[in-house]
Amino acid sequence: MARITAGIATSHVPAIGAAIDLGKTKDLYWAPVFQGYEFVKEWIKDHTPDVIILAYNDHASALMMDIVPTFAIGFADEFQSADEGWGRRPVPVVKNHIDLAAHIAEQLVIDEFDITLINEMDVDHGLTVPLSLVFGQPEEWPCKVIPLVVNVSQFPTPSGERCWKLGEAIRDAVKSFPEGLDVQVWGTGGMSHQLHGTRAGLINEEFDRKFIDLLAHEPEELKYITRLEYLRETGTEGIELIMWLIMRAALGYGVEEKKRFYRVPASNTAVGHVVYEAKS
Amino acid sequence: MPRKRLYPLEDLEDIPGTKVFTARRSRQGYYLHKFCMSLMKAENREEFKADERAYLDKFKMTEEQKQGVLDRDLGKLIDLGGNMYFLVKLASTDGLSAQKAVSTTSGMSAEEYAQMMLEGGRSPEGIRSIRDKN
Numbered sequence: 001m002a003r004i005t006a007g008i009a010t011s012h013v014p015a016i017g018a019a020i021d022l023g024k025t026k027d028l029y030w031a032p033v034f035q036g037y038e039f040v041k042e043w044i045k046d047h048t049p050d051v052i053i054l055a056y057n058d059h060a061s062a063l064m065m066d067i068v069p070t071f072a073i074g075f076a077d078e079f080q081s082a083d084e085g086w087g088r089r090p091v092p093v094v095k096n097h098i099d100l101a102a103h104i105a106e107q108l109v110i111d112e113f114d115i116t117l118i119n120e121m122d123v124d125h126g127l128t129v130p131l132s133l134v135f136g137q138p139e140e141w142p143c144k145v146i147p148l149v150v151n152v153s154q155f156p157t158p159s160g161e162r163c164w165k166l167g168e169a170i171r172d173a174v175k176s177f178p179e180g181l182d183v184q185v186w187g188t189g190g191m192s193h194q195l196h197g198t199r200a201g202l203i204n205e206e207f208d209r210k211f212i213d214l215l216a217h218e219p220e221e222l223k224y225i226t227r228l229e230y231l232r233e234t235g236t237e238g239i240e241l242i243m244w245l246i247m248r249a250a251l252g253y254g255v256e257e258k259k260r261f262y263r264v265p266a267s268n269t270a271v272g273h274v275v276y277e278a279k280s
Numbered sequence: 281m282p283r284k285r286l287y288p289l290e291d292l293e294d295i296p297g298t299k300v301f302t303a304r305r306s307r308q309g310y311y312l313h314k315f316c317m318s319l320m321k322a323e324n325r326e327e328f329k330a331d332e333r334a335y336l337d338k339f340k341m342t343e344e345q346k347q348g349v350l351d352r353d354l355g356k357l358i359d360l361g362g363n364m365y366f367l368v369k370l371a372s373t374d375g376l377s378a379q380k381a382v383s384t385t386s387g388m389s390a391e392e393y394a395q396m397m398l399e400g401g402r403s404p405e406g407i408r409s410i411r412d413k414n
Contacts, residue, residue, distance in 0.1 A: 059368075197386065205401075
């Protein structure tokens with residue numbers, strides 16, 4: 001049977017991807033950010049899964065305009081990196097695990113998540129920057145990736161509580177997949193940031209640190225943070241943190257925290273990152 | 281059936297200096313966003329740069345939105361239904377970083393904004409709610 005063995009959360013700031021692609025990771029500005037990922041780059045060598053279910057939001061690259069699904073699963077065989085206005089990131093093509101993706105879609109509908117399937121799309125920095133942060137710059141990504149796209153940009157977005165339940169449903173779905181796969185779930189985005197107006201540049205370190213404090217062992221109260229509270233406290237884009245809840249719920253009751261990291265700033269954003277191993 | 285809400289919908293408009301990107305705003309910005317997403321292709325970026333006005337006229341945007349693009353007034357474009365994830369394609373076409381693009385909507389200079397971020401960003405104190413002034 002397949003098993004969810006670990007989870008990673010990380011911000012997915014586009015400038016981080018640019019820093020990697022342009023060889024600036026040792027620069028004065030960027031070095032302290034990348035230092036926070038030294039642990040996971042070592043850890044992943046012994047913990048490379050067969051498949052990552054990667055929760056991210058599309059930044060008006062494939063979705064958001066003509067079609068705005070609340071929850072969607074990438075269902076193409078493979079996904080190219082999107083041209084977001086400055087050319088495609090020079091990263092490997094992302095390869096899907098269709099059998100597991102199909103199984104999860106089928107199981108989620110049983111659990112009343114009427115998931116959208118996407119047969120063709122490019123994936124943007126929301127998905128590729130986390131892969132680069134963890135795996136560096138390989139010729140090919142070392143595992144399959146199932147893109148799980150969450151609408152966190154256009155209201156109404158799903159609630160944090162709904163995302164939590166989706167994570168639980170993904171856990172149940174993976175556990176019932178007959179093949180013995182090692183699966184990780186990654187939640188990306190956040191932490192606090194706002195990208196427009198007189199509140200642009202908003203950072204709420206107190207909120208962010210409390211979120212990380214509670215996520216591993218006392219995540220219950222995080223489930224009930226409302227969308228309005230995310231907007232007020234963490235900025236209009238800080239609500240991406242609901243995707244961390246998908247990851248945490250998918251890991252089940254007990255986790256071992258292997259790493260936590262927090263750093264301000266990367267471009268407009270507070271960078272947060274955790275690594276959890278599942279206990280059950 | 282009466283609906284239970286966790287907060288009144290109007291509260292989404294109660295955040296200082298903030299336009300929450302609602303479905304209605306998405307509709308208002310739709311053709312502006314069509315233009316922005318067209319810039320995801322190199323040949324379209326070239327065509328736009330060669331004659332901005334002519335390129336914009338291919339889209340069903342309002343005159344105000346077109347002028348906002350020509351002026352690179354991202355703050356105005358957000359007032360007209362724009363969302364930063366789309367507008368960043370325009371900024372990228374100009375070779376501007378996301379941080380610089382965002383700073384132009386903040387009322388601060390790019391340098392002041394960058395310095396604020398280096399110093400830990402903007403505190404949420406006093407700018408959570410227009411009504412509660414907290």
